[in-house]
Amino acid sequence: MSTGVRRQVDRRAATTERLLDATIECLADEGYVATTTRRVAERAGVSQGAQQHYFPTKAALVDAAMTRLVEQLLADAAARGVEAATERERAEALLDLIWEIHHLPITPAVLELFNVARTEPVLAQRVAEIICAGMSEIEALAAAALPSYAGRAGFGDFIQIAMATVRGTVVVAAIPGATAAHPSWPALKAHLLGSLERLGSPA
Amino acid sequence: MSTGVRRQVDRRAATTERLLDATIECLADEGYVATTTRRVAERAGVSQGAQQHYFPTKAALVDAAMTRLVEQLLADAAARGVEAATERERAEALLDLIWEIHHLPITPAVLELFNVARTEPVLAQRVAEIICAGMSEIEALAAAALPSYAGRAGFGDFIQIAMATVRGTVVVAAIPGATAAHPSWPALKAHLLGSLERLGSPA
Numbered sequence: 106m107s108t109g110v111r112r113q114v115d116r117r118a119a120t121t122e123r124l125l126d127a128t129i130e131c132l133a134d135e136g137y138v139a140t141t142t143r144r145v146a147e148r149a150g151v152s153q154g155a156q157q158h159y160f161p162t163k164a165a166l167v168d169a170a171m172t173r174l175v176e177q178l179l180a181d182a183a184a185r186g187v188e189a190a191t192e193r194e195r196a197e198a199l200l201d202l203i204w205e206i207h208h209l210p211i212t213p214a215v216l217e218l219f220n221v222a223r224t225e226p227v228l229a230q231r232v233a234e235i236i237c238a239g240m241s242e243i244e245a246l247a248a249a250a251l252p253s254y255a256g257r258a259g260f261g262d263f264i265q266i267a268m269a270t271v272r273g274t275v276v277v278a279a280i281p282g283a284t285a286a287h288p289s290w291p292a293l294k295a296h297l298l299g300s301l302e303r304l305g306s307p308a
Numbered sequence: 309m310s311t312g313v314r315r316q317v318d319r320r321a322a323t324t325e326r327l328l329d330a331t332i333e334c335l336a337d338e339g340y341v342a343t344t345t346r347r348v349a350e351r352a353g354v355s356q357g358a359q360q361h362y363f364p365t366k367a368a369l370v371d372a373a374m375t376r377l378v379e380q381l382l383a384d385a386a387a388r389g390v391e392a393a394t395e396r397e398r399a400e401a402l403l404d405l406i407w408e409i410h411h412l413p414i415t416p417a418v419l420e421l422f423n424v425a426r427t428e429p430v431l432a433q434r435v436a437e438i439i440c441a442g443m444s445e446i447e448a449l450a451a452a453a454l455p456s457y458a459g460r461a462g463f464g465d466f467i468q469i470a471m472a473t474v475r476g477t478v479v480v481a482a483i484p485g486a487t488a489a490h491p492s493w494p495a496l497k498a499h500l501l502g503s504l505e506r507l508g509s510p511a
Binding site for chain 1: 337338339341342416419420422423424425426427429432433435436437439440442443462465466468469471472473474475476477479480482483484485486488489490491492495496499502503506
């Protein structure tokens with residue numbers, strides 16, 4: 106590539122990046138309804154013309170932002186990995202990872218999209234696909250990290266339950282003042298480790 | 309009271325009821341942003357003048373609707389009760405109750421308010437108060453139904469965890485197409501019953 110073309114490619118990538126970051130921030134801070142293409146362009150410091158060139162509609166913008174959001178989340182989870190000498194330590198590391206991926210700066214944007222997906226059928230379909238894909242990745246990561254538990258009856262349920270419990274905690278913890286109404290991470294982690302130990306013998 | 313006054317009181321009560329029902333339906337179907345006083349008056353079939361007379365602002369309307377929503381929820385839970393001969397059966401009945409109060413027609417309105425409370429400080433304060441009060445009622449109901457478990461270490465955590473897990477399940481189950489990503493109630497109930505059995509001995 107010539108230097109000129111290379112510069113143009115870099116500029117396009119940087120603009121795309123800024124628009125998607127602004128979309129995620131806007132979803133988290135202001136909610137889905139207030140996330141308009143105009144508001145995102147303003148936040149990104151990108152002209153409305155340029156914004157329309159890259160992502161002509163709000164749907165295109167939100168879809169691209171969601172896709173990147175989950176890719177980053179899973180890349181981050183995979184990079185962090187679940188490594189430790191013993192399976193018990195890896196079980197703890199896995200649960201810590203599940204907790205951490207529910208406490209990232211992007212978490213509020215994810216909660217906002219989950220909520221909107223309830224009543225917006227088009228968004229629901231993409232959100233459901235992304236949730237199911239994410240769950241499969243977590244299950245694969247868990248199975249690789251905990252091979253002797255993975256063969257036991259109820260392992261898949263256990264991972265779904267661990268994810269649901271952390272998600273249900275975060276939903277309330279995100280509300281200022283509701284601290285007394287959700288479990289602490291140490292209590293929750295001990296409860297989940299106990300359930301893991303109790304899984305049935307290998308089938 | 310004269311018949312005329314009585315009729316007026318009944319009419320006022322019926323109008324209040326219609327406005328609050330319409331607020332809850334509007335929150336559930338259309339979301340918080342679309343829940344305007346005008347939209348609620350339309351849904352209730354009440355004139356805007358009358359609506360303003362009863363609830364002058366959206367905040368007043370949502371606050372009254374939330375308060376009534378939780379009163380109904382807890383009255384319903386208390387009426388249903390957790391009755392059975394053995395403590396083990398009462399534990400099952402309590403978990404079924406927790407599941408059922410997360411699957412009422414008003415549940416979508418509650419999820420909508422939880423989400424909005426994340427970014428609306430005034431609403432957050434009321435929602436947090438209501439969540440904490442509701443949690444206390446559930447804890448009291450649980451302690452009365454399960455006296456020998458209630459004395460064990462971790463019982464309070466257990467109730468918070470049970471509520472969080474069911475809430476986290478409902479948040480995803482509310483998204484059409486995401487069925488594969490959340491635990492079934494039988495799996496979840498068995499997991500929670502196992503955790504209850506495992507609670508420490510009485511302190």
